[in-house]
Amino acid sequence: MKNRLRVLRAEHAWSQAEVAKRLGVSRQTVNAVENGKYDPSLPLAFGIARLFGLTIEEVFDPDGGG
Amino acid sequence: MHAKQTETEPESSRPWFSWGCHGSLSERDRRNLRRYNAWVVAFALAFVTAVALLTKPSLGEAAAGAWIVALVPDVLGVMAVRAYVRFLREADELVRKIHLEATALGFGTGVVFILGYSLAELAGAPALDMPIPAAVMLAMAGIGQWLGMRRYR
DSSP states (O other), X not given: OEEOHHHHHXXXXXXXXXXXXXXXXXXXXXXXXXXXXXXXXXXHXXXXXHHTTOOHHHHEETTSOO | OOOOOOOOOOGGGSOTTOTTOOTTSOHHHHHHHHHHHHHHHHHHHHHHHHXXXXXXXXXXXOHHHHHHHHHHHHHHHHHHHHHHHHHHHHSOHHHHHHHHHHHHHHHHHHXXXXXXXXXXXXXXXXXXXXXXXXXXXXXXXXXXXXXXXXXXX
């Protein structure tokens, strides 16, 4: 599943570690989600969207591969 | 969602039983993994000590003492299992996924090994010592963790 996490993180000038801390997950999780290696759980997906003030659909593309 | 700290800690400040507690783990995961590692070390030491004591004829003949020596590692092993379950329940979701997949690999390989070797014994292979399947399970779980960490890094 494709996502815009890397772009959104860059727009806010946040490091992966900073995003991880704000979400309460490991930096490895943020990195894996960013690279499309890991699809987050629903609570984490909501948390990511909420962190950037967006909806899940605006962050994640379920039709995208990855 | 509750906040967990993800700061890394300097290598020199880590206790000696901190293997697997790499920098990308949250502080809670590192703490839980250290607790599990400490129980595993205690179990391993108790197991080796129990084997050494129980193979001595003097203690082997004292039935009550022998049973106590034999049961102590089991208690420590149960504590290690409890610590690992707690680690999994509280772990970061990706860390939990990696560990569950590794545990499945270790368990599945162990079952196949035990059942497969039981057939091999019927075919004439030498009898297997009981700790060997456990060692196979642990080794495969360790390999599974290593593969998981590489896959999602």
